[in-house]
Amino acid sequence: MWIDSAEVSETPQFHHDIKVHHLMCMELIQFVTRVSVLLPEIEAVRPGCSGTEALCRLNNEIDKVKTLNQHCSESSKLYLAFTGDTILSRCKKSRNMFEKSLNQVQNMVPVSLASEISQLIAELRGAIFSVHPSEEEAGKVIKELLHRYVNTTDSAEEYAFEAIQVAMWKLHITSLKALSIEKRSIKEMMDRVGEGETTKRRILSIFLKLLNKHGKSIVTEQIHKEDSYPFYNQCEVNSIRDVNLAVLK
Template sequence: MGIDITTRIEKLPHSFKMHSSMCLELKNLVDRVMSIFPDIEDARPGSSSGIQTLCLLNKALEKAKLLLRYCSESSKLYMAVTGDDILSRGCRAIKLLEQSLSDIRSMVPTVLAVKTIVSESGAEVTDSPHREVEIGSLSSLLKMADSGAEQAMDTLKSLSSSNEICLEMVSLGFVKNLTSLLQQSVFSKQSIIILRNLCNTEKGRVCITETPSCLASIAELLDSDVPEEQENAISILLQLCVEKIEYCNLVVREGVDIYSSLFLISNNGTEEAKVGASELLRALEEVDFHREEESSTLEGATTSQTGRDESALLVRALGANCHASGFDASRRRTAHHCHQ
């Protein structure tokens, strides 16, 4: 038939720089399909459709092996940057193997059990491509960003547009790293955008407020000369203040001269920054109002209690005086009576 199975008996890679889970699944499928190829050859489906199906299966195997070598030999940075494309290619390779085996199983009964490539394994891989991006790419990209790779930061910024990936970033401790990167002018723009996207999740908001120096570093960007940094910093702080009064208190406490910075932006910033700064000022003023109101209520309650205490003391004093006066009067009457 012109298809030499010996050309497929080769040693496939066993280690992969990225997407190792997907690659190992794909490698297992390729190994299993190649192991039954002699049976398919022996069955020799002679129809034109059978030969065409074998050619398609051969093509699927070659594409899968090429992808495995690519994942093994390419640089880690390039693999991380092209993560979505690699995962898509892996899923397509699995589906192509499945389809080819599905077409040929009616011709070659021995692949029936194997097909049940493959379907189960393929479904497992197909259901978890994003997990591969989140766990595999994110950790590597973060390390590269910490080492000064600007392209890695740009990729993280793009990936953070997904709430699902944002949750993984929070779990992997990104907020602490982003707080440090936020203080580096070369990465402050990307870092504040990623933090803004993380702030779209409740888990992210909690982590931002609990990470030391994070709110202070965000507030410092209110004085940035880059409008986009100002706008994103305001967006984060406003989102926090609107959600919880406790977050407002933290923003005021952590942000040095935050009021003067916001007043300046509300007059001289971009249109978006002006609107955000004005809204944030109103949110903070409302917190101050409630704080003063609570303080006044507490002070009034204290004064009232003090007045009641003083009144009670006065009543007791008057009662004591009255009692003493009555006792003296009684004693005088008794003495007068004895004298008579």
């Protein structure tokens, strides 16, 4: 949708603190690790022209997963929730590419190695990727908010506070530090936006504007609520949050 590989460096690392879509990214990373272990053994067999092409695709897909991992580590949480469907599609595409390429080389290697590849293919086929419910809800709220802004409805500003509050809670932007990190991430993304990406720049600008306007008061309210229940454990505090969110819906 609006994810550009230029947003991340050309040599992404594996171990970043993934902000949003953590479960999907980590499951994909586990498959990358498994594939990476098998690659030297497959290469040693010298599987021929078609096998070499499959190996190239596997290596390229590994790089794409690393890029996606870094994107989900460095980008704005609000933006990642907004583009959740795209992240989901990317994860499924990588899974399918790994499966297709491994299936192509499976019959070109010794039986023992083919057995390992077959097991990995079966696990890839059984892998299910989905957006976490909280992140999905945040994405829906953000999309509705942006829809109102794009259509310049009178209710956009009235809806803005409620929407950004729900999104922040769902994405755990509930401290002044987390708010500062989120605003910095948005600014860094804006610095990387290309001249022709006007829609993306506008979206990021709206996020930053709303956080500057409402972010501190929302975080302060959240902190005050938690301080008001000193004898509650964390599960009870989370239950109170859920009740508050249900009232807002």
